[in-house]
Amino acid sequence: MTLQDTLTQDERLAELDLDTLRRLVGLVEHDPDTDPFPVTGWDAVVWAVGNATQSAHFFRSAYGMELEAYSGPETGNRDHVAFVLRSGAVRFVITGAVHAESPVAAHHARHGDGIVDIALEVPDVDRCVAHARTQGATVLDEPHDVSDEHGTVRVSAIATYGETRHTLVDRSRYSGPYLPGYVARTSSYERRPGAPRRVFEALDHVVGNVELGRMDEWVDFYRRVMGFTNMAEFIGDDIATDYSALMSKVVANGNHRVKFPLNEPAAGRKRSQIDEYLDFYGGPGAQHLALATSDILASVDALRAEGIEFLMTPDSYYEDPELRERIGEVRVPIEELQSRGILVDRDEDGYLLQIFTKPVGDRPTVFFELIERHGSLGFGKGNFKALFQAIEREQERRGNF
Numbered sequence: 001m002t003l004q005d006t007l008t009q010d011e012r013l014a015e016l017d018l019d020t021l022r023r024l025v026g027l028v029e030h031d032p033d034t035d036p037f038p039v040t041g042w043d044a045v046v047w048a049v050g051n052a053t054q055s056a057h058f059f060r061s062a063y064g065m066e067l068e069a070y071s072g073p074e075t076g077n078r079d080h081v082a083f084v085l086r087s088g089a090v091r092f093v094i095t096g097a098v099h100a101e102s103p104v105a106a107h108h109a110r111h112g113d114g115i116v117d118i119a120l121e122v123p124d125v126d127r128c129v130a131h132a133r134t135q136g137a138t139v140l141d142e143p144h145d146v147s148d149e150h151g152t153v154r155v156s157a158i159a160t161y162g163e164t165r166h167t168l169v170d171r172s173r174y175s176g177p178y179l180p181g182y183v184a185r186t187s188s189y190e191r192r193p194g195a196p197r198r199v200f201e202a203l204d205h206v207v208g209n210v211e212l213g214r215m216d217e218w219v220d221f222y223r224r225v226m227g228f229t230n231m232a233e234f235i236g237d238d239i240a241t242d243y244s245a246l247m248s249k250v251v252a253n254g255n256h257r258v259k260f261p262l263n264e265p266a267a268g269r270k271r272s273q274i275d276e277y278l279d280f281y282g283g284p285g286a287q288h289l290a291l292a293t294s295d296i297l298a299s300v301d302a303l304r305a306e307g308i309e310f311l312m313t314p315d316s317y318y319e320d321p322e323l324r325e326r327i328g329e330v331r332v333p334i335e336e337l338q339s340r341g342i343l344v345d346r347d348e349d350g351y352l353l354q355i356f357t358k359p360v361g362d363r364p365t366v367f368f369e370l371i372e373r374h375g376s377l378g379f380g381k382g383n384f385k386a387l388f389q390a391i392e393r394e395q396e397r398r399g400n401f
């Protein structure tokens, strides 16, 4: 298999190479022929929001994404508007209802701004769906072709946790801007002078919050139905503060482009951040998206300059001699991390830098993580306690703790 074959079309467009992807998202070699449900990578993260016009502007102006395509009443879509945005290899589709009867309006009423679809690129839609069906998956949309003057896309969708779905997309015979029904569109918005070329380059992982006691069921779903494997496991004390706890397990596809940590609440003295999410989202759903960057300092500075707020990290985190010892040498002085609130974690393979935003919408539900990996394939296990204490301080301020 040549290097060209291993990269997705989106990664080639984003001028990412294999070495960069290995470092950015921990990409590994994988033989799709032996995989019952081969997944090439992410296709799109589809959002349902209350005002897609304004959210799309926010993702352009604050997160530096670029508008690529559009669907709406002007293109014959009488149900909703949809803006397709890109940063590096990451595609967001922001949808908003144009009338009260739209399913997008109903989804938004139930969940607030959230993620309806974590779409995945697969080489063989029919093979994946046939396997998923034998394993008892709910097929929401049978495999079918959609075509326009740019070619044909084969798609299908299966259900996952809550009201979230995975659309499976084979776009190997398609050259259009996104999907049939969309038209290419750019925006007159111009990046500010000095802003980085892009704030993030790839999607590292998407975390799902599921109901109490159902995490193992969903881990099993991804293993059985989609051929994913367990990557890491954090239970109990690893992610417990004095007051609340959660359990988390991580599954990944064969090449590790797609990684799904799955959280469930665990009993604690107070309600955990997962309980708060489940209450306000109205059930299970996608909790955070980890955006991979090769310069987290520049990314954080660019986001802060646009008014994006991050979770505070206490100074004690950086001054703790035990933590300094554990972290060792990282690429920048620790003061540079401290002034921005960036967290560090190290394991046997290397280290990672990460930071978490406040929720992106009105409800205390979906948020972003920025992650810069240097060899570590972990998820910041060592930071969980420091991080969750910071989250709980926010939860307390909202009166939900």
Ligand SMILES: [Fe+2]
Pocket (backbone or CB within 6 Å): 205, 207, 288, 290, 369, 379
């Ligand atoms: Fe994460």
